[in-house]
Amino acid sequence: xxxxxxxxxxxxxxxxxxxxxxxxxxxxxxxxxxxxxxxxxxxxxxxxxxxxxxxxxxxxxxxxxxxxxxxxxxxxxxxxxxxxxxxxxxxxxxxxxxxxxxxxxxxxxxxxxxxxxxxxxxxxxxxxxxxxxxxxxxxxxxxxxxxxxxxxxxxxxxxxxxxxxxxxxxxxxxxxxxxxxxxxxxxxxxxxxxxxxxxxxxxxxxxxxxxxxxxxxxxxxxxxxxxxxxxxxxxxxxxxxxxxxxxxxxxxxxxxxxxxxxxxxxxxxxxxxxxxxxxxxxxxxxxxxxxxxxxxxxxxxxxxxxxxxxxxxxxxxxxxxxxxxxxxxxxxxxxxxxxxxxxxxxxxxxxxxxxxxxxxxxxxxxxxxxxxxxxxxxxxxxxxxxxxxxxxxxxxxxxxxxxxxxxxxxxxxxxxxxxxxxxxxxxxxxxxxxxxx
Numbered sequence: 091x092x093x094x095x096x097x098x099x100x101x102x103x104x105x106x107x108x109x110x111x112x113x114x115x116x117x118x119x120x121x122x123x124x125x126x127x128x129x130x131x132x133x134x135x136x137x138x139x140x141x142x143x144x145x146x147x148x149x150x151x152x153x154x155x156x157x158x159x160x161x162x163x164x165x166x167x168x169x170x171x172x173x174x175x176x177x178x179x180x181x182x183x184x185x186x187x188x189x190x191x192x193x194x195x196x197x198x199x200x201x202x203x204x205x206x207x208x209x210x211x212x213x214x215x216x217x218x219x220x221x222x223x224x225x226x227x228x229x230x231x232x233x234x235x236x237x238x239x240x241x242x243x244x245x246x247x248x249x250x251x252x253x254x255x256x257x258x259x260x261x262x263x264x265x266x267x268x269x270x271x272x273x274x275x276x277x278x279x280x281x282x283x284x285x286x287x288x289x290x291x292x293x294x295x296x297x298x299x300x301x302x303x304x305x306x307x308x309x310x311x312x313x314x315x316x317x318x319x320x321x322x323x324x325x326x327x328x329x330x331x332x333x334x335x336x337x338x339x340x341x342x343x344x345x346x347x348x349x350x351x352x353x354x355x356x357x358x359x360x361x362x363x364x365x366x367x368x369x370x371x372x373x374x375x376x377x378x379x380x381x382x383x384x385x386x387x388x389x390x391x392x393x394x395x396x397x398x399x400x401x402x403x404x405x406x407x408x409x410x411x412x413x414x415x416x417x418x419x420x421x422x423x424x425x426x427x428x429x430x431x432x433x434x435x436x437x438x439x440x441x442x443x444x445x446x447x448x449x450x451x452x453x454x455x456x457x458x459x460x461x462x463x464x465x466x467x468x469x470x471x472x473x474x475x476x477x478x479x480x481x482x483x484x485x486x487x488x489x490x491x492x493x494x495x496x497x498x499x500x501x502x503x504x505x506x507x508x509x510x511x512x513x514x515x516x517x518x519x520x521x522x523x524x525x526x527x
Contacts, residue, residue, distance in 0.1 A: 092505075094498040094512060096489035097521035099467050101382075102340060104518050105348035108333050109135040109509045110160065110326035114288035116188035117265045118295050118324055119143055122152065122164035123195035124269060125299055127321030132161040134326060138506040143188050149173060150192075169200060180206040180240065190218065193243060194266035197230060198273040202244040220263035224254050225270055228278065251276030251315055259284045259309065259403040265292055272301040274315040283311045286404040287356040291327060298322035328353040331410045332508065333378070334360055335483050338414040339515075340380035341369045342421060342491035344466045347518065349378040358405045365389075366397060367415060368422050385464055388424030400429035409433060413484035416440065416460060420448040421491060423464035429457050439481035442474045443488055446496075471496035479507040486511070490520055499527070 110133035119140070122129040134140060136159055144162065148154045151170035155163040173179055183189040184206035196203035222232050222241070228249040233242045251274045254267060264284040269292075271278035283289070285307055293306045299322045302314035333352045340347035341364070354361075354376050361378065364371055368386025372379045388397050399416075401409035409432045416428045420443065430436050434455040444450055446469040449461040463469075471494035476482030482504040489496035498504075501524070504511060512522045 091499060091527055092501045093525050093527050094486065094501050095523050095525060096471070096486065096496045096498065098471055098489050098492040098494060098496060100490075100519055100521050101343050102345040102347050102518040102520060105350050106336060106514060106518060107350045108328040108336065108352055109137070111135070111288055111329040112137060112139060112331070112507050113261070114291050114326045115140050116143055117191055117288060117292045118326065119147065119164065120188070120191040120195055121269055121292060121295060123147070123166045123169075123192060124199055124272065124296075125319040125321060126165070126167045128163050128165045129299070129321050130157070130161065130163045130323045132323070132325045134160050134162055135329065136160060136509050138502065139186060139188055142182070142186050146182050146186065146189060149179065149182065169196070174204055180238070184208060190221065190262055191265050191269070193221070193241070194225070194269035197225060197243055197245055198249060198270050201246050201248070205241045207239040207241070220256055220258055220260045221266045224256065224263065224267040227252050227254055228270055228274055249274035251278035251313070253279045254281065256280065256282040258282070261286055261289060264289055268292065268296070268303070268311065268313065271313040272296055272303070272315060272319065273317070276315055278313045278315065280311040280313070281309065283309050284403060285309050287327060287330070295322060295324040298324065327356055330357055330360065331408065331480075333357060334411045334414050335487070335508070337364055337369065337371060337378065337380055338418050338487050339490055341367070341386065341418045342487050344382055345380070346382045347380045349380070351376055352378050354378070359407060360411060363399065363407055363415070367418055367426070369418070385466070386422050388419065388422045388426050388462060390424070396425050396427055398427040398429055401431055409436070410480050412436070413439070413480045414487060416458060417443065417484045417487045419460040419462055420450070420488070421466055421468055422462035425459065425461050427457060427459050431456060436481070439477060439484065442472065442485060443469070446470055446472050446488060446492055467491060467493045470494050473497045473499070475499040476501060476503040479503055483508060
């Protein structure tokens with residue numbers, strides 16, 4: 091198990107460019123199953139979750155060719171369904187949350203799909219009802235093997251377009267149903283669809299491949315099914331969550347930092363929410379410059395009441411960013427309520443921040459009240475274990491801005507979402523090393 095040893099209290103400086111978007115990469119890589127022709131995807135982040143998904147597709151029979159470290163050609167001429175029936179497939183697919191998005195394209199093109207209950211972050215319930223209810227409405231037969239914890243779905247006579255009203259605006263559910271519908275007969279309408287930039291990117295790639303999709307960027311999608319899709323090229327957006335992570339690191343350490351080519355148009359309200367936390371940032375074209383502050387002060391609502399940061403479906407604030415806002419708030423002057431609505435286990439890491447000296451009250455599994463110290467390096471180093479990707483990066487941000495040395499264990503969780511993070515941080519002046527324990 092890997093461990094980061096972080097000596098806090100050092101300012102960062104220089105410039106950094108975010109990696110390609112993890113969540114988008116998982117979606118568009120799965121979409122390559124929809125065609126027998128080559129699909130080339132660039133700006134793929136070289137991170138554990140993406141590498142594992144690519145390896146899984148390769149084992150399933152997809153021909154994968156690396157053009158460079160961040161560009162891959164995928165060609166899914168056929169799939170090896172004998173392998174898909176094996177325990178090895180079940181083991182590998184169950185260890186990866188992103189594997190859930192292979193079922194839509196497999197069902198649409200090959201008429202059947204098998205998926206073990208997927209793993210991923212332990213952040214609370216992450217049900218798949220939206221995926222399967224939509225596929226059943228399109229004409230699929232569904233079975234759940236409770237002994238093997240295996241989902242089986244088939245449509246031997248093909249899928250037929252239908253009006254779908256999703257019970258929640260699930261991002262992965264929307265992606266799966268879009269990919270199911272592009273080869274279905276007739277017209278599919280998806281209402282209450284997720285409309286995050288990465289869903290928009292998936293739709294744009296599918297249109298390049300020959301799909302007919304209207305309503306991109308809204309929560310109402312209309313998809314006219316086509317007989318087949320062809321090859322295409324696609325470039326992933328910068329990773330919005332990594333952009334937020336680097337803004338958080340600069341703010342936590344009181345640093346000047348330039349973030350280059352961040353995809354400002356697709357960041358939504360995130361920059362403005364950092365400003366409401368008191369962070370001094372400027373948008374310069376497609377770059378963001380975080381300015382050093384003596385200290386920063388949390389805004390209040392117009393009536394003077396305590397500021398609340400809560401997650402919401404796009405274009406609201408991503409739940410993946412809340413842990414970053416929470417950590418940064420520990421150094422600010424003022425108080426803020428962090429309300430994590432979507433996942434009931436995501437705030438449990440705050441006990442480690444409390445051990446470090448942060449003034450936080452965990453009100454319940456969904457809410458934490460943060461009383462900022464009003465000064466930098468108000469916390470001290472400690473030993474922590476990363477439970478998931480976003481809590482892990484929040485712990486790393488806390489360690490960078492604290493006095494003394496911290497040890498962060500189980501950093502494989504951070505590697506799942508952040509590419510070569512320690513080397514990139516060292517280039518900015520951070521004191522961080524990786525050790526195997």
